Amino acid sequence: MKNFKVFFYIYSHKIFFWLFILTFILQVIFWKFTEKYRYSSEIIPPAPSDYVVKAMSFGDKEFLFRSLVIRLQNAGDIFAGFVSLNKYNYQRVYDWMTLLDNLNYQSRLVPSLASYYYSQTQNKSDLIYILNYLDEHSSRDIDKNWWWLFQATFIAKKDLNDLDKALYFANKLALNNATEAPLWTKQMPAFISDKKGDSCFAFKVIKGLIDDSESGKRKITVEEMNFMRYFISQILDKLKKQKFNPQNCYN
Amino acid sequence: MRQILFYILKNGLRDRLYLGLFIVLTISLAISVFLGSTMMVESNISSIIFGLAISRTVVSLGMILFVCINISRAFDNKEIEFILSKSISREQFVIGYLGGFFVASILIISPLTLLIAVIYKINYLGLFYWFISTLLENLIVICFAVLSSLILKNSFSAILASLGFYAISRLMGMFVMTIDFTDEVSKANHGDLGMALKILSIIFPRLDLYSQSSWPVYGDWNDSILLIILFQSLIYLPLLIFMSFHDFKKKQF
Numbered sequence: 232m233k234n235f236k237v238f239f240y241i242y243s244h245k246i247f248f249w250l251f252i253l254t255f256i257l258q259v260i261f262w263k264f265t266e267k268y269r270y271s272s273e274i275i276p277p278a279p280s281d282y283v284v285k286a287m288s289f290g291d292k293e294f295l296f297r298s299l300v301i302r303l304q305n306a307g308d309i310f311a312g313f314v315s316l317n318k319y320n321y322q323r324v325y326d327w328m329t330l331l332d333n334l335n336y337q338s339r340l341v342p343s344l345a346s347y348y349y350s351q352t353q354n355k356s357d358l359i360y361i362l363n364y365l366d367e368h369s370s371r372d373i374d375k376n377w378w379w380l381f382q383a384t385f386i387a388k389k390d391l392n393d394l395d396k397a398l399y400f401a402n403k404l405a406l407n408n409a410t411e412a413p414l415w416t417k418q419m420p421a422f423i424s425d426k427k428g429d430s431c432f433a434f435k436v437i438k439g440l441i442d443d444s445e446s447g448k449r450k451i452t453v454e455e456m457n458f459m460r461y462f463i464s465q466i467l468d469k470l471k472k473q474k475f476n477p478q479n480c481y482n
Numbered sequence: 483m484r485q486i487l488f489y490i491l492k493n494g495l496r497d498r499l500y501l502g503l504f505i506v507l508t509i510s511l512a513i514s515v516f517l518g519s520t521m522m523v524e525s526n527i528s529s530i531i532f533g534l535a536i537s538r539t540v541v542s543l544g545m546i547l548f549v550c551i552n553i554s555r556a557f558d559n560k561e562i563e564f565i566l567s568k569s570i571s572r573e574q575f576v577i578g579y580l581g582g583f584f585v586a587s588i589l590i591i592s593p594l595t596l597l598i599a600v601i602y603k604i605n606y607l608g609l610f611y612w613f614i615s616t617l618l619e620n621l622i623v624i625c626f627a628v629l630s631s632l633i634l635k636n637s638f639s640a641i642l643a644s645l646g647f648y649a650i651s652r653l654m655g656m657f658v659m660t661i662d663f664t665d666e667v668s669k670a671n672h673g674d675l676g677m678a679l680k681i682l683s684i685i686f687p688r689l690d691l692y693s694q695s696s697w698p699v700y701g702d703w704n705d706s707i708l709l710i711i712l713f714q715s716l717i718y719l720p721l722l723i724f725m726s727f728h729d730f731k732k733k734q735f
Contacts, residue, residue, distance in 0.1 A: 285659055289652040290690025293699070294535035297521075297528050304522060337700055343523045 490582020554637030
C-alpha cells in the first residue's frame with residue numbers, strides 16, 4: 232500500500248496525462264460512430280397539437296400566436312438564403328395555418344401569408360391547400376373576410392387556372408354584405424363566368440345588379456352603371472352572335 | 483410599518499432593481515419592436531403583443547428574484563431579528579414587507595403601461611384591464627415568493643419554488659383541460675392522473691387567465707373572466723398572506 236502511494240506520488244502526472252490521451256481518443260472514436268446521427272432538418276415541421284399549444288402559450292395565446300406566425304413566416308430560412316417554395320410540405324403549411332387560426336382568427340397575418348407569400352409556389356397543385364385554408368378562414372365571417380375571398384378567386388383563376396374553383400369563390404364573395412366592400416365584389420361571378428364562357432350567368436348577375444339599382448334597392452354610381460350597361464351590351468352582342476335569345480337565360 | 487415599506491423601496495434602489503428592470507424592459511421592448519417590424523402585416527400590433535407579454539414575464543421574474551434575495555439577506559444579516567426587537571408585531575412586519583414589494587411592483591408596471599398607452603393607439607380599457615390583472619398576478623407571485631422565502635430561508639430554494647409556482651400556475655389552464663381530456667380521448671385508466679391534476683388545480687391559482695395581451699389590441703376581454711380574476715385574487719392573496727402570518731408566527735430566532 233505504501234509502495235502504491237509512493238508510486239502514485241511519483242507518476243501521477245504521467246498517469247493523468249495518459250488518461251487524458253485515452254479519453255481524448257475515446258472521444259474521437261465516439262464522434263466517428265455518432266457523426267451520422269443528426270437532427271433531420273425540416274422546412275415545415277408537423278404542426279403541434281392543441282394540447283401542446285395550450286402548454287406552450289403559458290396562458291397567453293396571443294403572444295404564442297405571434298411567435299408561431301414568425302416561425303411560419305421565416306420557415307425555410309436556412310441561414311444561407313431561403314428554400315424554394317416548391318420544396319415545402321403544403322399539407323403541413325395548411326395544418327399550421329389552421330392551428331394559428333384557432334389561436335386567433337381576427338388577425339390578418341395568416342391569410343396575408345397564405346395569399347401573398349405561400350401562394351407563390353411553383354408547384355401549382357399545392358395551391359389547393361392555400362385555397363382550402365382561405366375558404367375556411369373566410370367562411371367564419373364573410374363580411375369581414377371578403378378581401379381573402381377575392382384573393383382566393385384571384386389565385387384560383389390566375390395561378391391555378393381553375394375557373395370552376397374561381398367561380399365558387401366569386402359566388403361566395405358576392406354574398407358579402409360589408410359596407411366597405413366595393414361593387415366589384417358583387418360583379419365578380421359575372422366576370423369569372425364570362426371568362427368561363429357562361430355568358431348567360433354573367434348576364435344574369437349584372438342584370439340583377441342593374442335591376443337592384445333601378446328599383447332603389449342598391450345605390451350604384453353613374454360610372455358603375457355605365458360600365459355595367461357596356462358589359463351587358465358586350466354580352467348581348469356575344470349571345471346574338473351565338474344566335475341565343477337572352478330571355479332563355481331565365482328559363 | 484411605514485418605515486419597513488420605505489426600507490423595502492430603498493432596498494430596491496440599493497439592489498438596483500429599478501435600474502436593472504428598466505434596462506431589461508428597455509431591451510425587451512426594443513426586441514419587441516424589432517420582432518414586430520419583421521412581420522409581414524400588423525407590425526405595430528405585434529410589437530405591442532410582444533412588448534406586453536415579455537415585460538409581464540420580466541417583471542414577474544424580476545420581482546421573484548428581488549423578494550427572495552432580499553428576505554434571505556435579511557435573515558442572514560439578522561435584520562429581521564433587529565426589526566422584530568422593536569415594538570412591531572410579526573403580522574405588521576410581514577404586511578410592511580409585502581406593502582413595500584407591492585408598491586415596488588406598481589412603480590415598475592405603471593410607467594410601462596403608460597409608455598405603451600402613449601406610444602401606440604390601442605384599446606385603453608383593455609390596457610387598463612391588462613394593467614390591473616398584471617398587477618394582481620404580480621401580487622400573487624410576490625406573496626408566494628415572500629411565503630417561500632420565510633419558509634425555506636435559503637434564497638436558491640425559495641427562487642426555485644417561486645419559479646415553479648409561477649410556471650405551474652401559468653400552465654394551470656392546460657392541466658384543467660387535461661383532467662377531462664384524459665377521460666374523453668383515451669380508454670386507459672387516467673383516473674389517478676386526473677385526480678392528481680385536480681388536486682393541483684385546487685392548490686394553485688389560475689394565473690393562465692390573467693393579463694391576456696390580446697385585450698389592449700382586440701378588446702376581446704370577457705366579463706366573466708375578469709370576475710374570475712378578481713375573485714381568484716381576493717381569495718388567493720389573503721390565503722398566502724395568512725399562511726405567511728402563520729409560518730412567521732411560529733418561527734423561532
